[in-house]
Amino acid sequence: xxxxxxxKMSSMPYIEKIMKGAFLVLFSMIFGKLFSYLYVVLxxxxxxxxxxxxxxxxLAVLSFLTAFSLLGLDEGILRFVPFYKGxxxxxxxxxTILTSIKTSLNSSLFLAVLLIVLSDFISDKIxxxxxxxxxxxxxxxxxxxxxxxxxxxxxxxxxxKPEYEVLFKELIEKSLRLIITLILINLGFKLIGALIxxxxxxxxxxxxxxTTFNKKIFSIFSxxxxxxxxxKELLNYSLPLMLKNFMWFVIAWTDLLMIGYFKTTVDVxxxxxxxxxxxxxxxxxxxxxxxxxxxxSELYGQNSLEEIKEIYK
Numbered sequence: 001x002x003x004x005x006x007x008k009m010s011s012m013p014y015i016e017k018i019m020k021g022a023f024l025v026l027f028s029m030i031f032g033k034l035f036s037y038l039y040v041v042l043x044x045x046x047x048x049x050x051x052x053x054x055x056x057x058x059l060a061v062l063s064f065l066t067a068f069s070l071l072g073l074d075e076g077i078l079r080f081v082p083f084y085k086g087x088x089x090x091x092x093x094x095x096t097i098l099t100s101i102k103t104s105l106n107s108s109l110f111l112a113v114l115l116i117v118l119s120d121f122i123s124d125k126i127x128x129x130x131x132x133x134x135x136x137x138x139x140x141x142x143x144x145x146x147x148x149x150x151x152x153x154x155x156x157x158x159x160x161k162p163e164y165e166v167l168f169k170e171l172i173e174k175s176l177r178l179i180i181t182l183i184l185i186n187l188g189f190k191l192i193g194a195l196i197x198x199x200x201x202x203x204x205x206x207x208x209x210x211t212t213f214n215k216k217i218f219s220i221f222s223x224x225x226x227x228x229x230x231x232k233e234l235l236n237y238s239l240p241l242m243l244k245n246f247m248w249f250v251i252a253w254t255d256l257l258m259i260g261y262f263k264t265t266v267d268v269x270x271x272x273x274x275x276x277x278x279x280x281x282x283x284x285x286x287x288x289x290x291x292x293x294x295x296x297s298e299l300y301g302q303n304s305l306e307e308i309k310e311i312y313k
Contacts, residue, residue, distance in 0.1 A: 032170030053265030058135035067245035069108035076238035081158035086301025108147035177201035
């Protein structure tokens with residue numbers, strides 16, 4: 001039965017694409033997790049529980065604000081880009097990506113400025129850690145670049161090119177973050193070095209992802225005037241799904257923020273050293289689901305309902 005199922009799956013190009021994507025994601029995430037473990041262990045040892053706790057709270061705040069900055073547009077890209085690609089509607093495909101870039105940039109800049117204004121209040125009144133202020137300033141700097149990076153990375157997946165997303169997200173960004181951070185910490189910069197290392201890695205990944213997408217996948221910054229726009233349709237679909245991003249944040253980061261609020265940053269640092277182990281459980285299902293939605297959306301655009309049914313089974 002298993003042999004028959006494998007032969008049946010291999011005869012379907014989209015199933016084959018999903019499985020290849022799953023193995024690619026699994027392979028890359030193994031190395032990505034390795035870099036993440038090294039980052040946690042080595043940086044925590046160098047900084048100590050208190051400063052590593054401050055860094056962990058800052059990264060939780062960055063994740064929270066990124067989820068809101070995206071406004072659900074990452075989900076909109078996964079839905080509409082493959083759909084318009086299946087229908088060969090290039091103007092609407094381009095409009096989807098450009099609208100997502102402009103809208104998420106505006107929202108991330110607004111939240112970054114708001115974070116800078118409220119940084120003292122958040123640090124002193126909520127977490128009782130005035131040293132957190134400088135961490136939040138770096139978070140504000142990284143936020144627009146991280147948000148736009150997410151737009152380009154999800155666009156790679158929408159075009160069914162997962163190799164670029166996992167290359168940048170799991171390998172390049174995490175290895176750069178580790179290397180730059182350790183160099184700066186060993187030069188004596190400690191927490192500031194970790195913040196600079198993280199921010200630089202985010203900025204470099206954004207530059208690489210944007211350049212690669214524009215040159216190798218889809219020329220998004222050409223001077224052609226858009227004949228059609230789908231902003232209303234895109235936002236009507238995406239904004240309700242912002243709740244999904246928020247709930248993912250709740251699952252991933254609330255524990256750290258609650259420990260930081262009720263206990264101390266030392267407790268946050270200690271807890272966050274052990275936390276990555278539990279995240280390993282999501283890797284297998286994440287690999288399978290990685291290309292599922294963009295492929296289903298493209299087939300729906302082609303009205304290939306029978307093939308959708310087989311892939312779902």
